[in-house]
Structure formats: structure tokens, C-alpha cells
Amino acid sequence: MKTIRYLFERERKPLKGLAWFEWAMLAYLLFTTVLALFMQTEMVDLKAVLGFRVEALAMTAGLWLVYRIHPCRLTFFFRMSLQVLLLGSWYPDVYEFNRSLPCLDHHFAAYEQQLFGCQPALLFAQRFPHAVVSELVELGYAAYYPMIGAVLLWYFFCRYEDFQKATFIILASFFLYYLVYLFMPVVGPQYYYPAVGLDEIAQGHFPDLGHYFRDHQECLAIPGMEGGLFHHLVQVAHDAGERPTAAFPSSHVGVSVVLMFLAWRSRRLFFTLLPLFVLLCFGTVYIYAHYAIDVLGGLVSGVILYAILYLVTLKIKRT
Numbered sequence: 001m002k003t004i005r006y007l008f009e010r011e012r013k014p015l016k017g018l019a020w021f022e023w024a025m026l027a028y029l030l031f032t033t034v035l036a037l038f039m040q041t042e043m044v045d046l047k048a049v050l051g052f053r054v055e056a057l058a059m060t061a062g063l064w065l066v067y068r069i070h071p072c073r074l075t076f077f078f079r080m081s082l083q084v085l086l087l088g089s090w091y092p093d094v095y096e097f098n099r100s101l102p103c104l105d106h107h108f109a110a111y112e113q114q115l116f117g118c119q120p121a122l123l124f125a126q127r128f129p130h131a132v133v134s135e136l137v138e139l140g141y142a143a144y145y146p147m148i149g150a151v152l153l154w155y156f157f158c159r160y161e162d163f164q165k166a167t168f169i170i171l172a173s174f175f176l177y178y179l180v181y182l183f184m185p186v187v188g189p190q191y192y193y194p195a196v197g198l199d200e201i202a203q204g205h206f207p208d209l210g211h212y213f214r215d216h217q218e219c220l221a222i223p224g225m226e227g228g229l230f231h232h233l234v235q236v237a238h239d240a241g242e243r244p245t246a247a248f249p250s251s252h253v254g255v256s257v258v259l260m261f262l263a264w265r266s267r268r269l270f271f272t273l274l275p276l277f278v279l280l281c282f283g284t285v286y287i288y289a290h291y292a293i294d295v296l297g298g299l300v301s302g303v304i305l306y307a308i309l310y311l312v313t314l315k316i317k318r319t
Helices: 002-008 020-038 046-069 073-098 105-116 120-127 131-142 144-158 160-183 189-196 198-202 229-241 251-263 267-286 292-318
Strands: none
Touching: 002 073, 020 046, 020 073, 020 160, 046 073, 073 144, 073 160, 073 229, 105 120, 105 189, 105 292, 120 189, 120 198, 120 267, 131 144, 131 229, 131 267, 144 160, 144 251, 144 267, 160 251, 160 292, 189 198, 251 267, 251 292, 267 292
16 A cells, blocks of 8 residues: 555656656657758658657657646656657667668777787687576676666665656666767677678678668577577567667667666665676677677766766756
8 A cells, every 4th residue: 555655646746847858868859850851861761760759759748748637656657667668669760870871890890809809709609608608698688678677666666856867867878879879880790790701700801891781680690598598588689679780889788887876876786786787798799799899888988978967967956
């Protein structure tokens, strides 16, 4: 009964306008709409791109109206949940923009070779094919969205006064990464390696494929234990929304860094998520999703993003 009362009790000072995280979504929506119209001759499916934005606006307005009718924590939670769920559609939407640009993987694979003397993504799964290793690192990768959910639920139930702030920081982080990906067409090893040929990659040959990925999405099979639970979950997630885009920097790693900073408010939550975070960083390379330098870029950018967005929330509170 106490939980039900907590969820349905009308808020004393309901939010009249949009939440910070909704403003972040709208800013991204507006920018990409203008960009889509500017690039309309290059867009493969402009109608679908614009249609999705209309749907996102309509759903956001609908849940805002529900909240205004009964402003309580549950209806505000629904508003947040919608924006998190829409991330699953915003991500493949990036591909519709940068598929018109030549991919940059030949540069990143070459940087990888210079830095490590090899291609870690090519060797990791080959050197550690064991079922235990694959299931552990794929556990970390599969835990990405549950980690987001765990942090948001902790703030919702334990630090509700900071719930909007935490949601804004997470969602704004995603949209800032997506902005980078719009103009940074790096597809990652899972797409670049098979397009070039594994033998060529192993010999250190990294040709410029230009606009190859405008019309090609063939990728390497995800390594791991066939029939393994976490291997299956990663495969399902990959099939549902993966596209040849968004490799550098790794948003999986960067957003996870942001989550770890947010989780620090609860030491128990932080140390529960820490092993998953470490496994996720290795898992992104193990399953060919990222070059190792993508992971390094995610670590650095995640720290920077959290610092900037945290300062933004302080400024918003003062105004």
C-alpha cells in the first residue's frame, strides 16, 4: 500500500512544462529534422525519418497530457520511460544520415594497428574462445540497458528529488553521442573486417571502402558459446537494431561511465555495477562491435560528458 501511495500521490508542485530530458530530445529532434531536410537528396528514406519524428512528438505530447491530468510520480515515470525506449529507434536512425558519407574505418583500423601492433578485436575472441570467457563478457554487454534501468530506478525510488537530473544526464549523453555519429561514419570491425576480408586485415591492409556501407550491412557472426544465454541475448539485441555506424567513440562505454558516476551516490549500487561495467568494456571488443581505441574514446568522453552535463544541471537549478 505504501508503494502504491508513493506512485499515485499527486505531486504538490507538479512540473508544468517539459522536463529537462524532454528538452534534450526535442533539441536533437529539431537539429536532425533540419539536417534531414538539408540532406534530402542524399537521404534514402526521408519519409520514414520525418515520420518517426512526428510519432516521437505525438507520444511525448500524449504522456505530457496524461501527467498534467494526474501529476504523480508514476505518470512522470512514464514520461521518462518513453524517452528511454525511443533510444532504440534514435540509434538506427543515425545510419540514415551517415550512410551517405564515406566510412572512415581505414583510418581507425590503421590507428589501432599503430597503437597496439595488431587488431585486438580480431584476436580477442580467437585467443579466448572458451565458453566461460564468452559468456562473461557477453553478460557485461547484455547488461547495458539493465544497468541504465537500475540507475534510473534507484534515483526514482531513493533520490526522487534528483531523478529528473539523472535522467537528463543519461539521455543528453546519448544524444550528444548520436550527434557525433551523424558526422563520424565509423562502422566498426564487425562490418569493416568482412567487407575487406579477414586475411587482408590480419596482414595489415586497411583499404578505403568509400560509400560501401550505404547499401551493405553484412557483418561478422558474433563469437561466443552457441546456445549460451548471454550470447543469445547479445545476438537478439544485435539483430533488432544494429547498423553499420556509431563505432567511435563507444557510447556503450561512454554512457556506462556516466552511469557509474551517477551510481556513486549509492556505494552498494556502484560496486554491484562495477564488474558489469568492466566486462562490458571488454565485451564491446570481443564481439567485434568496437575497435579498442573506440573503448578508450568512450572512457575519456564519458568522463567529460558527465562533468559538462552535471554542471549544466547545476546551472538549470539556479535559473
